Amino acid sequence: MNTKTKLLNKYFNSCIFNASGVKDITLKELEILAGSNSGAIVMKTCTIEPREGNHNPRCVSTPLGLIQSMGWPNLGYKKYIEFAKKIKEKTTKPIIASVGGFSIEDYKTIVEAFQKSDVDFIEISLSCPNLEGHSQIGYDFDETEKLLSQLINLGKKPIGLKLPAYLDSALQEKMVEIIKKYKISFITCINSLGNSLIIDSKSEKPLIKPKKGRGGLSGDYIKPIALGNVQGFYNLLKNKVFIFGVGGIKTGEDVFEFLLAGANAVQIGTTFEKEGPSCFQRIEKELVEILQKKNYKNVQEVIGKLKFL
Ligand code: SIN
Numbered sequence: 001m002n003t004k005t006k007l008l009n010k011y012f013n014s015c016i017f018n019a020s021g022v023k024d025i026t027l028k029e030l031e032i033l034a035g036s037n038s039g040a041i042v043m044k045t046c047t048i049e050p051r052e053g054n055h056n057p058r059c060v061s062t063p064l065g066l067i068q069s070m071g072w073p074n075l076g077y078k079k080y081i082e083f084a085k086k087i088k089e090k091t092t093k094p095i096i097a098s099v100g101g102f103s104i105e106d107y108k109t110i111v112e113a114f115q116k117s118d119v120d121f122i123e124i125s126l127s128c129p130n131l132e133g134h135s136q137i138g139y140d141f142d143e144t145e146k147l148l149s150q151l152i153n154l155g156k157k158p159i160g161l162k163l164p165a166y167l168d169s170a171l172q173e174k175m176v177e178i179i180k181k182y183k184i185s186f187i188t189c190i191n192s193l194g195n196s197l198i199i200d201s202k203s204e205k206p207l208i209k210p211k212k213g214r215g216g217l218s219g220d221y222i223k224p225i226a227l228g229n230v231q232g233f234y235n236l237l238k239n240k241v242f243i244f245g246v247g248g249i250k251t252g253e254d255v256f257e258f259l260l261a262g263a264n265a266v267q268i269g270t271t272f273e274k275e276g277p278s279c280f281q282r283i284e285k286e287l288v289e290i291l292q293k294k295n296y297k298n299v300q301e302v303i304g305k306l307k308f309l
Contacts, residue, residue: 065219129194234262
């Protein structure tokens with residue numbers, strides 16, 4: 001039994017892989033992912049120029065997850081084109097580029113370059129909550145349309161969207177109209193929950209420095225929100241758009257729940273940060289045990305099969 005899956009014409013040896021933003025900035029980190037049981041290699045969101053990111057402390061773990069305000073630290077998109085070429089020489093795993101930008105022109109330049117590169121999929125980040133003065137595009141449907149209308153015809157590689165959490169179905173419906181109009185191939189939901197604040201009552205200070213302590217929340221805190229978003233999109237998209245579920249996945253049982261809700265594959269962020277690359281093998285093994293115990297033959301049999309009360 002394995003947890004293989006396929007998106008368009010690409011095979012993923014496992015439906016469990018890393019989420020963009022965790023241990024995926026340098027070539028060394030990407031090579032570690034290539035050598036691990038991660039089913040794909042998702043690279044850090046990149047921008048036109050290299051960025052140091054926000055001031056430290058900017059990422060702090062808690063027993064229930066973590067809060068971060070990284071601010072897109074990355075080496076600039078040209079490096080990730082180089083890295084993808086090097087990694088492709090050593091692995092057949094799908095490589096997913098993650099694209100960020102501060103203008104439509106930025107996104108266009110980067111997507112155009114990745115369309116001619118060795119990456120297999122291009123994920124457009126519409127949801128970074130940590131950029132002072134730049135709101136999450138995914139909450140502005142007009143801006144999202146303006147952006148996608150410029151990106152979608154730049155090449156043949158499948159385009160996906162990294163989405164923020166939507167806390168109302170009407171917002172998901174609006175996003176689905178856009179997803180259908182621009183023939184988006186996959187969505188990744190959800191990004192960390194922006195504008196969250198964790199306070200240390202002893203010191204009377206927030207845990208992180210940027211944005212007066214407000215940043216993206218992930219881990220256990222957000223799993224029910226992520227599951228709800230996956231299910232909402234699954235119901236609206238009816239299996240026509242691939243869904244990568246992400247948010248608080250620690251165990252094979254969590255993956256099983258995301259599959260039931262409608263995810264085709266899942267990404268691991270906080271647990272990968274805390275446990276390192278061995279988490280992929282452990283979580284996959286736990287998932288396989290559950291599938292076997294429940295007599296499922298593969299992950300496809302589970303996707304979207306949540307039973308209702
Ligand atoms: C960051 O670099 O600030 C996190 C990335 C993201 O939330 O998209």
